[in-house]
Amino acid sequence: MNDSDLKRLSRLTAILIILQTKRLLTASELAEKFLISKRTIYRDIKALEQAGVPILTEEGKGYTLMDGYRIPPVMFSESEANALITAEQLVLKNKDASFVKEYTAAISKIKSVLRNNTKDKANLLSNRIVSGQNNNNDRTSNNLSALQLALTNFNLVRINYFSPDNNQTTNRTIEPFAMYTFEENWLLIAFCRLRKDYRAFRLDRIAGLTVEDEVFEPHKITFEEYFDRTRKKCLPPLP
Helix, strand or coil, X not given: CCHHHHHHHHHHHHHXXXXXXXXXXXXXXXXXXXXXXXXXXXXXXXXXXXXXCCEEEECCCEEEECCCXXXXXXXXXXXXXXXXXXXXXXXXXXXXXXXXXXXXHHHHHHHHCCCHHHHHHHHHHHHCCXXXXXXXXXXXXXXHHHHHHHHHHCEEEEEEEEECCCCEEEEEEEEEEEEEEECCEEEEEEEECCCCEEEEEEHHHEEEEEEEEEECCCCCCXXXXXXXXXXXXXXXXXX
């Protein structure tokens, strides 16, 4: 999925949410809100209809949802809400700016559907939880979100990677495989076509990144098998 597809998906979701909050919307209003043409809005409305959303067109007035249609609300228990709030405090200390941004947007949407009494308690808890990690709130990378999408959509990625061992930056074409966090930094496990093997790349050492439209074959090994292979490489040779 490329950036254009992601933007459209985000816009379709936003249109659906707006249709739930307003009685009638014209194509002109939607076009003005999203800074696109009315023709694009017509295509978006058609796409939602084809997806099964019951949108009614009132001639000369605009679009409306069929009476009674709603996206099913998501209900959280107080304990579930507390878990999300606790996770939020940990995420805010993360060093990847894109991760913090996306999670903050997501948690805001989640808070909006909490019951009022649960929301009040969640906000109280939010003010009473402090994480001791990354006290300076340093942001050392901004690529996590893009790499997550590349990983799940099997897109090739081209990176400029700095290696402090030899103080050199190399151009790599990689196949994202897995991710994990270590000492507050994110690492990407990927098959490196330059080295013809799996490598671990620290996100804060990626100087430049481009997600390609070209896709690769999904990896056959599991995360556990990758770690097994890594451990075996570190073992001393048998006498």
